[in-house]
Amino acid sequence: MQPDHDRRLGYGLIVDDPSSSRDAVDMTTGIHEAYDRVHRYGPEYGGDEEGNHGMTNHAPMAAEVILRRGLDIDMDRWLDRYVRRLDERPSTGEPIADWRQALGDHHRLPAWTGLFARELRERPWTDVLTHWWPRLLPGMVAGSTHGVIRVGHAVRTLRTGESATALDELAHGLAFWAARYRPLPVSSGEAAVDPRTALDRVPRLADQSGFIAHRIGRLGTLPPPPAGADPMRQLTDLIDAATRAYLAYGPAAPVLLVHTATAPNAVAHILPVLPRDLWAASYATSWSAVAAIVAMYAPAEGVADAGGDPGTASTMLDRAAGHGDEHVLKFTDTAVEAYERRPDPDLLRAAQLAGALIGTPE
Numbered sequence: 001m002q003p004d005h006d007r008r009l010g011y012g013l014i015v016d017d018p019s020s021s022r023d024a025v026d027m028t029t030g031i032h033e034a035y036d037r038v039h040r041y042g043p044e045y046g047g048d049e050e051g052n053h054g055m056t057n058h059a060p061m062a063a064e065v066i067l068r069r070g071l072d073i074d075m076d077r078w079l080d081r082y083v084r085r086l087d088e089r090p091s092t093g094e095p096i097a098d099w100r101q102a103l104g105d106h107h108r109l110p111a112w113t114g115l116f117a118r119e120l121r122e123r124p125w126t127d128v129l130t131h132w133w134p135r136l137l138p139g140m141v142a143g144s145t146h147g148v149i150r151v152g153h154a155v156r157t158l159r160t161g162e163s164a165t166a167l168d169e170l171a172h173g174l175a176f177w178a179a180r181y182r183p184l185p186v187s188s189g190e191a192a193v194d195p196r197t198a199l200d201r202v203p204r205l206a207d208q209s210g211f212i213a214h215r216i217g218r219l220g221t222l223p224p225p226p227a228g229a230d231p232m233r234q235l236t237d238l239i240d241a242a243t244r245a246y247l248a249y250g251p252a253a254p255v256l257l258v259h260t261a262t263a264p265n266a267v268a269h270i271l272p273v274l275p276r277d278l279w280a281a282s283y284a285t286s287w288s289a290v291a292a293i294v295a296m297y298a299p300a301e302g303v304a305d306a307g308g309d310p311g312t313a314s315t316m317l318d319r320a321a322g323h324g325d326e327h328v329l330k331f332t333d334t335a336v337e338a339y340e341r342r343p344d345p346d347l348l349r350a351a352q353l354a355g356a357l358i359g360t361p362e
Contacts, residue, residue: 034063041086043176058326071321104181112175139181145263147177152266195241225287231279248302254357310348
């Protein structure tokens with residue numbers, strides 16, 4: 001399958017280029033309309049009376065995948081079904097005076113949204129992102145990594161063309177990340193030779209019960225990232241390894257474990273707009289987030305599910321469109337990109353397994 005956008009960085013990482021997309025105009029119009037609809041709602045829904053332990057609003061992320069990939073999904077109907085579960089966006093609060101003190105305070109979400117919206121009106125979005133990236137990076141696991149993932153999808157949209165709705169989406173993603181900021185334990189020890197070996201060696205929690213916030217509190221020291229000289233190469237190798245590992249780990253927690261691939265993939269699409277001196281830390285933190293999810297949800301010994309012939313990358317995207325679940329859509333998008341980088345059928349089999357394990361939407 002030929003990728004929709006044919007201009008690439010090294011490492012097989014696609015650089016979004018509207019001039020090479022057959023459906024660039026439709027994508028631009030569609031994503032603006034989708035953002036307008038979903039910005040009425042908050043980044044989470046459900047949960048307890050304090051707003052904890054809810055589910056993440058995936059609508060803007062899935063919409064970006066659907067439209068960029070040109071999937072055979074009626075966007076309006078998909079959103080009609082999805083937004084029924086969402087909660088209204090919280091009202092505005094007092095402006096943030098001390099950003100350090102407000103990090104991780106989910107009650108300050110409206111104030112964080114206002115802060116980022118103002119900054120994005122006043123400065124280029126790449127400057128705002130570069131300024132806040134090192135501040136937010138240690139809390140990448142925020143919202144089960146959905147803060148950075150939402151930012152990643154917004155950046156992909158902005159790299160095809162700037163607009164007010166896309167800037168608003170970036171503000172929402174950054175605000176969610178800041179409001180749910182949660183640092184991870186530090187890494188120490190000797191690095192493994194390759195990412196898959198490193199993933200297999202991550203010590204699993206003895207007690208893998210409770211919500212993710214409970215499990216994070218039980219984490220000990222995390223192992224260090226696999227070493228290398230090129231952060232982008234290391235990051236794409238990690239994405240590929242995590243995608244393949246889903247074949248062995250996925251059945252233990254089908255939804256949570258897709259984020260071992262989709263979170264670093266979001267980072268990989270953000271790095272090209274950031275200064276290179278931020279790349280190494282971005283890779284190391286991505287590894288820590290992936291290792292934490294593996295420790296909290298993966299079995300001690302996974303059993304690889306070889307599965308049947310997954311067919312082509314195009315076939316897998318069509319299956320994801322037919323399935324319709326937001327996690328299946330995003331994981332298949334990541335797996336197909338990995339396959340375009342390194343044509344290993346196991347990468348597509350992982351997406352096939354996710355579609356079999358995760359239920360279709362009602």
